[in-house]
Amino acid sequence: MTWKDKLGLVHIYTGNGKGKTTAAFGLAVRMLGSGGKVAIVQFMKAPKAYGEQKKIEECGALIESFGLPKFVHGKPTEEDIEAAKRALARAKELASSGEWDLVIVDEVCVALGFNMLDVGEVRELIKSKAPHTELVLTGRYCPEELFELADYVTEMREIKHPYQRGVIARRGVEY
Amino acid sequence: MTWKDKLGLVHIYTGNGKGKTTAAFGLAVRMLGSGGKVAIVQFMKAPKAYGEQKKIEECGALIESFGLPKFVHGKPTEEDIEAAKRALARAKELASSGEWDLVIVDEVCVALGFNMLDVGEVRELIKSKAPHTELVLTGRYCPEELFELADYVTEMREIKHPYQRGVIARRGVEY
Incomplete structure (x- = not known):
């Protein structure tokens, strides 16, 4: 029995606080x-738009980002929904292949929150994963009914954030 | 004005949930x-004991870990306290030098929780940092009086964790 045989649990990082995607990337480093x-599949995020994407690839991870360059606000377009479907299909493929020790499905809960996916599809993703693949789902708006399928659930709760006083997203820190 | 001129804020990741150190390492990647x-200074953690330490160094970060190989349980020894003092001095040196865009002081709040440091010393660390250095403090037990000195405060709140059913720390995931 090797350390890899102990893998195979499911994590959810949700809540309105800072640190969900970043914690997933930290786990990737570990x-x-x-x-x-x-392997990392990203919903909602465009390829090569974030500092961490290129770096984690250099560090040896596979990363594929399915978001459109224009961030979704309000009602998603048909194109956004199609991108989310492609991301889900790819996440399923990677998680079920048995070839990956850790699969991160970043912002999938946000796609759920925007009704771009159905919660049943995400249940299926979790259930179809290979037994020894550790799976991480991130994003605010995670429906509580997914908690029962997870082993770790952490809520990042925002106590203080500088946008409350007008600091907007900064390179190197928020993206 | 470059993107680096917008740096200089202070983050706290605290709470009992998973993802505090990992979020800090994710920020490092970003x-x-x-x-x-x-630059990363670690309290409570021994050098070369964790998967992320070597990797983040390979990715280009400076990392120095001041914990003793034997993890502190209960009352810290004189040796533990001395190690914490050295870690704090080094954190101050790095944070105040102006040479670093991001300085992470990992588990410093745990050292506070074990009374290995005084909260006044950590206030001083925050106040002495260079203006354009982004500073991140992690660890459970962060005293609320430090929140006022921070721009971001996130509580990682544990909703579910597998140690509740006997899963212990696993390589690649917890360390």
């Missing part, structure tokens, strides 16, 4: 540092 | 990916 294989 | 310089 898994890569242990010699594990990491 | 900052490195943006071309920023990152």
